[in-house]
Amino acid sequence: MKTIGDQQLLKRINRSVLLRLLRAQPGLSRARLASESGLTKSTVSGLVRELIEDRWLTESGAAVADGLGRPSTPLSINDRVxxxxxxxxxxxxxxxxxxxxxxxxxxxxxxxxxxxxxxxxxxxxxxxxxxxxxxxxxxxxxxxxxxxxxxxxxxxxxxxxxxxxxxxxxxxxxxxxxxxxxxxxxxxxxxxxxxxxxxxxALGEYEFCDGEGEDPLIFVDCDVGVGAGIVLNDRLFTGAQGMAGEIGHSILQADGPLCSCGRRGCAEAFFGSRMMGQGPGDVRRAGEMLGVLLQNLWMTFDPRAIVVGGSTCVRHPEFLQSARETVHRYADAAGMPPPVVRGARHGLLxxxxxxxxxxxxxxxxxxxxxxxxxxxxxxxxxxxx
Missing domain, CATH: 3.30.420.40 (ATPase, nucleotide binding domain)
Known part of the structure; x- marks a missing residue:
């Protein structure tokens, strides 16, 4: 029998539920954690005690009214350990x-x-x-x-x-x-x-955000290579063999410029950092082609947000602006609201x-x-x- 192992796994699952709730909503009380998680108050109380002892959580010394009938102590992730x-x-x-x-x-x-x-x-x-x-x-x-x-x-x-x-x-x-x-x-x-x-x-943008993470979320990295990370249903979507998001060699133009892979018209051939021209017209054209790629990702995954990062965005701010304008043009033509298209919060990091x-x-x-x-x-x- 696997009773002990099953109980340990169940405890880990329940602990993770509480940690994730408090990452999204700092300051929840034990009573509110029970209400939000569906766990019993006694289960939550025991798990919170363990998480405080293990220094995953900390509690405020001042009790506040939590709207459930009596004062409660706010809890939060302990980020000092x-x-x-x-x-x-x-x-x-x-x-x-x-x-x-x-x-x-x-x-x-x-x-x-x-x-x-x-x-x-x-x-x-x-x-x-x-x-x-x-x-x-x-x-x-x-x-x-x-x-x-x-x-x-x-x-x-x-x-x-x-x-x-x-x-x-x-x-x-x-x-x-x-x-x-x-x-x-x-x-x-x-x-x-x-x-x-x-x-x-993509995980960094999803996990380290204020409140609930944007889901689905796509991160497009424009550097020497071009790739995408996809968060879907609270998990990374990596495909059957880890190949999901390898968009650098998706074809944007059948008779386009020669790519380092030997094919023509790949995304990297238009806006990989080694291939992209330096003139204003070149950067704007590259941004338009990125916008085409983002439009295709939008239609494929229907994300709440598309985040674009990488050295190309840092060196050429107009690159992302051109891509965003292109996505909005497609959205206006279809009469649909576009997803949020924004730059990476932490730039090259x-x-x-x-x-x-x-x-x-x-x-x-x-x-x-x-x-x-x-x-x-x-x-x-x-x-x-």
Missing amino acids: RALIGVEVGVETMRVVCVSLLGEVLHADTRPLHGTAPAAACALAAAMCAQAWDEIASRGLEVTGIGVGVPGAVDDATGIVLFAPNLGWRRLDLLPQLIDAFAAEGLPRVPVQLQNEADVA APAIGAAALALHEYLRPMHPNTVERRERASPQLLMR
């Missing part, structure tokens, strides 16, 4: 950030990535994470998990990088190399998660911050079919309490 590390392995740069459980950036570092050898990339990531860890420890915080985003398709179950064309990686089992590099730098063992950089950027959000996202969703397998593979002997 735990931190998360996020790593973006870019094509030309490496970025590492530390964030609080609520998404506040506590540390950020960017360094050039010289060469594409996996061992060198892992070593640089580990050295930067070690420095970040020291910075967080000096503040009296402990790191709960590390997330890593890479510019390529990642198998959602195994964590294998299926292909990252701009780095020349194919079927690369990167996660063990990262864990070994972290150990070589003397980092304590914590869960390590690996995912596509656009996917994690979006994938790294999203990578930090990845570990928290996985922890708060214990029933995800791949969560246990991926967490055990990432760190076999240590799960987050």
Whole structure:
């Protein structure tokens, strides 16, 4: 029988429900948590006590009226104990950030990535994470998990990088190399998660927001490559083999410019940073083609928000404006309200911050079919309490 295991899983699920409610609505009381979650008051009371003891939650000393008949003590996520590390392995740069459980950036570092050898990339990531860890420890915080985003398709179950064309990686089992590099730098063992950089950027926008997250949400990353991350029904939508969102080589014009992949008319051939012209007319035209791509994503997923980030947006603000105008023209022609189209909240740090959000996202969703397998593979002997 699996009674004990089932009870432990049920407790984890219920704990995650309360944590997610308080992330979306800080200040809820125990009574309101019971009402919002559907759990009994006694269950909520016991779980809250455990979460306070484990330093996931904190409570205000002042009781307030909660509208349910008697004064209650507001609860909130304790962001003064735990931190998360996020790593973006870019094509030309490496970025590492530390964030609080609520998404506040506590540390950020960017360094050039010289060469594409996996061992060198892992070593640089580990050295930067070690420095970040020291910075967080000096503040009296402990790191709960590390997330890593890479510019390529990642198998959602195994964590294998299926292909990252701009780095020349194919079927690369990167996660063990990262864990070994972290150990070589003397980092304590914590869960390590690996995912596509656009996917994690979408998670960052979704998890670290005010109130309820926008769902569905699409993040489009416009850098050397072009990719998309999709949050659908409170989870990343990665497809059957981790290939969902590989939009850089979707065809926007049948007889368009030659792409690095050998085909013509790919999205990257119009607005990948290595291909895009520098003149005002070139940037505006590239933005219009991005708008065509965003219109197609809109019609495919009907998102509440489309977020666009990456170095191209930072260097050319008019690029995103042109894309937004194009989407609005399509919407006006169809007589339909367009989705929100906006820039990334944290600019170039979006994938790294999203990578930090990845570990928290996985922890708060214990029933995800791949969560246990991926967490055990990432760190076999240590799960987050």
